[in-house]
Amino acid sequence: RFVFDLPEGTSSGLTVASALVCKASKEGECVNDKGKPVIRPYTPVTAPDVEGKLELLIKHYKGGAFTEHIFGLKAGDSVAMKGPIPKHPWKANEFESVGFIVGGSGVTPAWQILQAIDANPQDKTKATLIFANVTEEDILLRKEFEDLAARKPEQFQVHFVLDKPPSGWKGPTGYVNSEVVKEAFKKFNTTPESNVKIFVCGPPGQVKAICGPKKSMKDQGELTGTLAELQYKKEQV
Ligand SMILES: Cc1cc2nc3c(=O)[nH]c(=O)nc-3n(C[C@H](O)[C@H](O)[C@H](O)COP(=O)(O)OP(=O)(O)OC[C@H]3O[C@@H](n4cnc5c(N)ncnc54)[C@H](O)[C@@H]3O)c2cc1C
Incomplete structure (x- = not known):
């Protein structure tokens, strides 16, 4: 830091x-x-x-x-x-719920937006963070995310996914796949049929697997990968 x-x-x-x-x-x-x-x-x-x-x-x-x-x-x-x-200009209540699928230091934009939602009592957007890391020690801002989810469980939830989990780890393991996303997004109904936005930020390999390689900084390009499999539309990502 x-x-x-x-x-x-x-x-x-x-x-x-x-x-x-x-x-x-x-x-x-x-x-x-x-x-x-x-x-x-x-x-x-x-x-x-x-x-x-x-x-x-x-x-x-x-x-x-x-x-x-x-x-x-x-x-x-x-x-x-x-x-x-x-980057994405955040507007309160533009979406019913949002999902973040991030890895490593790609978590920083998610934290920016989550703080903005938390700081605005008028903003009722619900948010789910799926945060992938290799080991438990790699989880950045862990306490901040856990505090937020504990303070406002009806608005925020956090899922840490580990590639190399310690023994006894209860969360999801391995790479983020459609099962992990579907399960995590259930609570706030962050489904393709709802008014939602999914933000993806992480190492190129992860981004490619979740939504396909971005065409440019501003254009998602064709949606492929996990989110396409789950029937999200390009405009929702
Ligand atoms: C919009 C945006 C926001 C970002 N926000 C953050 C943030 O908040 N926090 C954060 O940590 N990062 C963030 N990044 C990433 C950051 O900008 C840098 O890309 C990152 O810090 C690496 O920069 P670097 O110059 O140290 O590495 P680089 O020199 O660019 O190298 C990156 C990697 O490639 C390897 N490498 C370098 N040269 C070679 C070579 N010739 N052959 C093989 N491998 C090589 C390096 O060892 C390293 O692993 C953000 C990126 C973007 C686009």
């Missing part, structure tokens, strides 16, 4: 959902083989109105160009940021 100071009395003001792009703050640091700055998008996990700080949750890739840089920084160092990079 990387926490950045914002000038006193200011907040990020980013829209939900959105990301921002980061690069090294010192010229010449963290550049690619053409000498150009390495620029990577990240999804802040602090709500847009939180004053004085902005937090990023970043997975460390060994050999990753930007993550090696940021994990090498010390407290007090800075990073250059630009944003927002708008």
Whole structure:
């Protein structure tokens, strides 16, 4: 978790959902083989109105160009940021329920939207999170999700799916498949016949298996994989 100071009395003001792009703050640091700055998008996990700080949750890739840089920084160092990079513009009550199928650090946009729903008492959208990880230790923001589901069980539920579960693990295991999705989405009736939206965010292999590879950042392209099998329509994903 990387926490950045914002000038006193200011907040990020980013829209939900959105990301921002980061690069090294010192010229010449963290550049690619053409000498150009390495620029990577990240999804802040602090709500847009939180004053004085902005937090990023970043997975460390060994050999990753930007993550090696940021994990090498010390407290007090800075990073250059630009944003927002708008994603799905969240509107309260646009859908009866939503589902998130995410993996690893792909959970950050889901957390942004869940926080926005939670913070708005008028927003009655129900939400299910299916969060896949390799091991139990890999589950990011676990306490935050569990607290949310415990506080508002009629509005939020969380299913952690593990590839390598510890002995005694009671949740689903292996890769997320149609059985896991169908079972998890039952509680809030997040079915293809209802007014729903399913958000998928994770490593390319997972995204491909759940909904097919996206055509571009803004276009789902043809819907295939698990969600097509379950009869969801492209517009619902
Ligand atoms: C909209 C958006 C939001 C995002 N939000 C987040 C977030 O909130 N948190 C988060 O952690 N990530 C997020 N990401 C991912 C993030 O932008 C970066 O892709 C990620 O941090 C890796 O960047 P990197 O420069 O360290 O790795 P890269 O250098 O891009 O490498 C990625 C992987 O490929 C491997 N690799 C690199 N070069 C080679 C090579 N030549 N051959 C084989 N393998 C290689 C690296 O070891 C690493 O495993 C987001 C991405 C998008 C598009």
